[in-house]
Amino acid sequence: MTAYVAEGVERIRRESPLVHNVTNLVAMTLSANVLIAAGASPIMSAAPEEAGDLAAMSGALVVNIGTLTAPWIAGARAAVEGARGARRPWVLDPVGVGATAFRRETAVALVALQPRIIRGNASEILALAVGGVAGKGVDSTAGTMDASDAARALAARTGAVVAVTGAVDLVTDGTRTLAVANGHELLTRTTASGCALTALIGAWAATLQDPLAATAGALAAYGIAAERAAARAQGCGSFVAALLDALGELDGATAATLARIT
């Protein structure tokens, strides 16, 4: 049942898909290092002059609104157009979407451009589903289960696979829903760990055909790496390096054994 977890881990390492990231300023370095640790090849650019070209030559595009600005929005739109023109999947991370009207409007406009996958915490998915509930900053104040109906409705309405990450992650395409129970609390104490996970989903979306399996596989692989990293880390600081170490050494068989996807 989790054969695709092994397949995804191994194929990303073997095929090294190029993943284009139009992402936020806090998440750039960690996102790039997570992609490299998993075996993918990251590129980062939000320049409208080239973001479309880069997205079109990449296996997938990741758009993250974490530190959005007007020029960044132009770059994100160019990238999405490039990805769609080349029929590449793109993944949306609506960071802090409930916090301001600026984020809400930007996220709603991006959702209309048909992301293959949307990943957020419960507050973000709740806000996105109804188009306006205010969250507190970028950290979730709601539980994953609170957002399950919203996630299913958002998936059904948009055609995207929707992932709600938290203590247990939910992944749904509106009809099928998976739960992924891997992960560790230290992820919540690392800035941009969710953003970097979305980048990793991009690598999986570039590699596996089925977006539901790709998303669940990425969540499981990242969560397993977090569990193993937590066992070695001294705290929230050393956890980051340990997470990359663990992701870098993860093989397909181990991932399939440890994945808790139901």
Place this chain on the structure above:
Amino acid sequence: MTAYVAEGVERIRRESPLVHNVTNLVAMTLSANVLIAAGASPIMSAAPEEAGDLAAMSGALVVNIGTLTAPWIAGARAAVEGARGARRPWVLDPVGVGATAFRRETAVALVALQPRIIRGNASEILALAVGGVAGKGVDSTAGTMDASDAARALAARTGAVVAVTGAVDLVTDGTRTLAVANGHELLTRTTASGCALTALIGAWAATLQDPLAATAGALAAYGIAAERAAARAQGCGSFVAALLDALGELDGATAATLARIT
């Protein structure tokens, strides 16, 4: 006498204040991780479209001019207006203020918008106090004590609490002056460690009423974490993770015991 150190450490962890950062590109990730390690909830945005809203909903705002640009200045101004409108304290870090006319003019204009707290190294506070002494880049070429008169004058003139950080830190509101002797030399070998300290001061300013106590408490907590991190680190690289680990595990009683505030 240092009861407020224990109170600050514990209350930040319990209340998790939202701290909005309009900061520089080098400092973003470390600042966010320092805030999270201490128990606060960071948000980062310099977009004029939302910076005011974010500052108004946050417990405090931190403005750091480290990699300023014209659009960034517009975002910083919007954020400061939002903070002032909502009567939230804001903290200014005038990185490299003596280095160029662009930084000097920007910092002087920001000081006129009444920050509650200003933190810099000796060169920066000296430059800011007289409005123009050139420093060498962003690292201090003057000692903390050289800047004590300048700090007091700046505090008296602006109404802000002024912190000069160095081997021994000074904190003054123009009449009362405290010295904080915690810290470690490895902080000077970590980029953006001063900027991240300013972000932490933001969390303290959001939590404790008295800006002098808040600033001294933040300096002591950060310095204690640095001392403990240095004992575990192998050098300037591993020090960063160890600093976050130490900050993440610091409790109020330990902080009050180890604080060297006079």
Place this chain on the structure above:
Amino acid sequence: MTAYVAEGVERIRRESPLVHNVTNLVAMTLSANVLIAAGASPIMSAAPEEAGDLAAMSGALVVNIGTLTAPWIAGARAAVEGARGARRPWVLDPVGVGATAFRRETAVALVALQPRIIRGNASEILALAVGGVAGKGVDSTAGTMDASDAARALAARTGAVVAVTGAVDLVTDGTRTLAVANGHELLTRTTASGCALTALIGAWAATLQDPLAATAGALAAYGIAAERAAARAQGCGSFVAALLDALGELDGATAATLARIT
């Protein structure tokens, strides 16, 4: 024969040259920390209002096109003008130059402004030499030796020292060519490790007169630190901190002993 390696390591620590960086968003923090670990003093700014002033007051300028935008290009040009006006050396890192027309045109225009040193991977130097071969993203798909003729031609045409980094690095001024065999595979699994190396070359260029020796010395010192870091690291994540630790403790005698420059 490698006396300049010892001299460079020691003088950078003693003289602490200011190095101005107009660099990409992914590389900022690591570049600054590499410069600090080696003993230099980094400053980062791409604001046209001040980049020229900062470059003119610095010992060297480093320009890296990794996340270029139109405003960034204006800042880079101002910085290069400042460096040239003050007769300071400047170093170009043409990240991903073959990937898009935007990068190609920007890099070609920058090369015309006479960098003292150009560092790239084989794909980048090949693309720059002919002005247009497409590479795959920012990672090299060609070997160092494939690019040796291109490097020599580029050096001869531009007057710059050209470094091609890979398993074995090549450094050439068009007539003399050195090979530097230090380094470790984990560098390829760390984002921005090449960008940070270019920043380090800036510190060496600010310190040693001969750009060929400065470049080879920087490559050797960085490669030695990587070798020692790899022996301590648990994987690609812990390698980053170990690299900074190793760079921070490297002394001139050790560097001269371990350098493999031929």
